[in-house]
Amino acid sequence: MNLFMHKINKSFGANNVLTDVDFKLNGGEICALLGENGAGKSTLMNILGGVLPADSGSIEIDGKEVHFDSPVDSLDAGIGFIHQELNLVNDLTIYENMFITHLPQKGLFLDKAEMIRKTEDLFKRMDVQMDPKTMVRDLDASYKQIVEICRALLQDASVIIMDEPTTSLTEPEIERVFAMMRTLKDRGVGIIFISHKLNEVMEICDRFTVLRDGNMVAEGMVSETNPHKLAAHMVGHEVTVEANTRSGDYGEEVLRLENLSDDHYFHDISMSVHAGEVLGVTGLLGDGRSELFQTVFGAINTKHSGKIYLNGSEIIVKNTHQALEHGIAYLPRNRKENAILKDMTILDNGSLVYLPKIVKGLFIDGKRQEELFQKEVDELRIKMGSKFDLITSLSGGNQQKVVLAKWLMSDPKVLILDNPTQGVDVGAKEEIYQIIHRLADQGVAIIVLSSEAQEIIRVCDRSWVMFHGQQVGLVEGDDMTEHNIMFLATGGNSGK
Helix, strand or coil, rough: EEEEEEEEEEECCCCCEEEEEEEEECCEEEEECCCCCCCCCHHHHHCCCCCCCCEEEEEEEECCEEEEHHHHHHCCEEEEEEEEEECCCCCCHHHHHHCCCCCEEEECCECHHHHHHHHHEEEEHHCCCCCCCHHHCCCEEEEEEEEHHHHHHHHCCCCCEEEEECCCCCHHHHHHHHHHHHHHHHHCEEEECCCCCHHHHHHCCCEEEEEEEEEEEEEEHHCCCCHHHHHHHHCCCCCCCCCCCCCCCCCCEEEEEEEECCCCCCCEEEEEECCEEEEEEEECCCCCHHHHHHHHHHCCCCCCCEEEEEEEEEECCCHHHHHHHHHEEEECHHHHHHCCCCCCCCCHHHHHCHHHHEEECCEECCCHHHHHHHHHHHCCCCCCCCCCCCCHCCCHHHHHHHHHHHHHHHCCCCEEECCCCCCCCHHHHHHHHHHHHHHHHHEHHHHHHCCCCHHHHHHCCCEEEEEECCEEEEEEHHCCCCHHHHHHCCCCCCCC
């Protein structure tokens, strides 16, 4: 199938989201659709997916103009849309999820045998090693992605739109999805790959199209470009990735963990972070770093042993309220699920943690709330319309800044950032790194949890690497390289 979108225009009120955008995709190729948050990528794909109507322009499939009034029309034309938030039901089996929109019946009952047979046949053709009777909740994130892809294929999709498919995946999981994508490409399926990870674009894509401010500004072959040029197209100027040149002159020790262990996730962890230091903790899926620091923050109540010290004194943290009272703040890894309240305003999301301190009687001191939040808006350079708009009106990078503002209003001594740039575009990512360093320069002790080695190298002064819940090495200075981090994160020195 060859696809061509010609001079697509879309506005929401006075806001022009897409202006005369052209986009093409050939069967058997993977095309990256790139752009900063707010560039118009999602709107363009929602038009292709039948979710939104275009104001003007045309869509052609194999030279014939088509019109989509609904997602069903788009799917019937052979276009499958795999959204960033997967549309799977965890409490159903794989085969039930595969047929959830068109359940085959045998008389008055569902034809389970037919569903299982068709699923097995498809898995065999695509060389997918899964039991259709497995519950979806028992799959890791990459296999859930593969189930979504196979469901689209079962519905005869010749074009598959993949929106940020690797955002929450580890390196081994990403390779699993990439292998599936290569198989699809070899069988003539065209794939639209939306991602902020330019190294992945260079690895998996054949062509690229870049949108900026609703305009198509560049397209070409991936083999003829590089990540720096792609980033420049996305933001409209050369992106300078600054090296980490911090002096290493830190203050007193703020947080220290001694022999911290629980029954499942982490074992015998000892580490410390100083005022003004950015400490990294990295590894692969199952390394236990998130569970370790959720325990430190009181967000999960696992039985654990060992001691936590703050400014030299032992503390016991049983819940998040106690952690905040001690000056410990935690920005969670999944912004959409754990960090924002979608039905609340930007202002309320950004000041939620501090609200109990500005209550007057039965009411919130709105003036004080706005003053304190505006200070963070200015400091973090949050780009927004009205502070009373919903948080979902912001780009991913600005949503992340609002979440950061929420914790900074608590004036933390220790700030734990779990995957701080997940789902954030290349320009906003560099801004967040600069914010982290500025906070460290102001004396905050910062801990960055990230599975991206490049991020650890860029923003951290030193980093612990974890493997299966244990510390396996400390990297700093010239030893802080992607090779060394990956060697440790895969258990290279553990003898296991």
